[in-house]
Amino acid sequence: MFRGTSPCEINHVQSDLVINSGALIAFPHTCREAAFFYARRGLPVFPVNGKVPYPRTRGFHEATTDAEQISWWWRRWPEANVAIPTGSPSGWTVLDIDGRHDGFASLRHLQAMLQHRLLDLHQAPYAVLATRTAHTGSGRHLVFRSPEEPVLCCTVQFVGLPGIDLRGEGGYIVVPPSLHPNGRHYRWHSFAPIAPFPSLLLDLVRQRERFRCLYPRQDMPLAVRGGLAEPSQLADPAYWLERALQRARVGTRHTCALWLACRLIQQARLTPAQAEPYLRAYAARVPGGGHDYPVSDALRCLSWAHAQLS
Incomplete structure (x- = not known):
């Protein structure tokens, strides 16, 4: 059963x-x-x-x-x-x-x-x-x-x-x-x-002893290189883009794209139109192990995040 x-x-x-x-x-x-x-x-x-x-x-x-x-x-x-x-x-x-x-x-x-x-x-x-x-x-x-x-x-x-x-x-x-x-x-x-x-x-x-949940909407720790994010950073979309790129690797690119989209809408307070260039930049820069991450997938993540958080 x-x-x-x-x-x-x-x-x-x-x-x-x-x-x-x-x-x-x-x-x-x-x-x-x-x-x-x-x-x-x-x-x-x-x-x-x-x-x-x-x-x-x-x-x-x-x-x-x-x-x-x-x-x-x-x-x-x-x-x-x-x-x-x-x-x-x-x-x-x-x-x-x-x-x-x-x-x-x-x-x-x-x-x-x-x-x-x-x-x-x-x-x-x-x-x-x-x-x-x-x-x-x-x-x-x-x-x-x-x-x-x-x-x-x-x-x-x-x-x-x-x-x-x-x-x-x-x-x-x-x-x-x-x-x-x-x-x-x-x-x-x-x-x-x-x-x-x-x-x-x-x-x-x-x-x-390394299992942990990975939900698309789960937040990441704010600690970066020994310090916490400043309040001003939380409203900076470039900060969230760099955080997503730091975290992403082969096998987590889609999860990190969803996370980035949610952070841009929820923390940086961007509209989908304002957030789109950052998702496109993510797709262009994220490590791929020889395989590009499709821009269309990144933009689908943005649409989904906007629907969930708006």
Whole structure:
């Protein structure tokens, strides 16, 4: 059972057909149909514009299984992608593997670490990370059942590994058959049973003691190089731009863009038109590891922040 929801019924995939309790069910090819498909199986959904919640919506906070609400959303935004909140709303905790940022190399390293740990414990080797898996635009989502304890929050560079993020409490993932910005569709690679979050991974989490929540609207500490920000700095948009650039790295660029947009509106008191040049500057200057951060993504963050804070 998922924590906080009913069990998802999908067990196996054959082409685009799902074998469910002995019956073949066609997996939907549109996001609207998929939203109903997930909702009927106890998984709350909400619409996203690419990867970002639509303006004047509350994102994963509004996720629902209510058919009337879902129908209204997709009448308003027929091209919307579909997303599912992670953590307690769905009972899912997800390892997000980003192939653009060495995620597959990190995944191989993580698998090797886990196998060495099994040897240390004198346990027979097994596929610790075997679970339901989705292809994303540039990587994989490994979907696990959330543990009862501890509550796992969203984090980047899971246990210090580049290209692997954890989506837990306070997060969400875009799910098949959504369209990735690179033109590829998300698709289920495996409808294997959803495995419990591995205890060996929980051991790694406890050892590192570095888990912390990353919410888009969470503030950052004001301490910078040994001092607190002066009140005058809080109204200076250039200050917030530099703070975001200092904090951003591969794997956190989108979160930091959301944070910057919120700070420009909430602290610097800018209008969206006034804030736009700073988001464009952020997109141009943020480290990319060889991959540019799209200006369109930064401006979507600004639209979302304005809708939430105005």
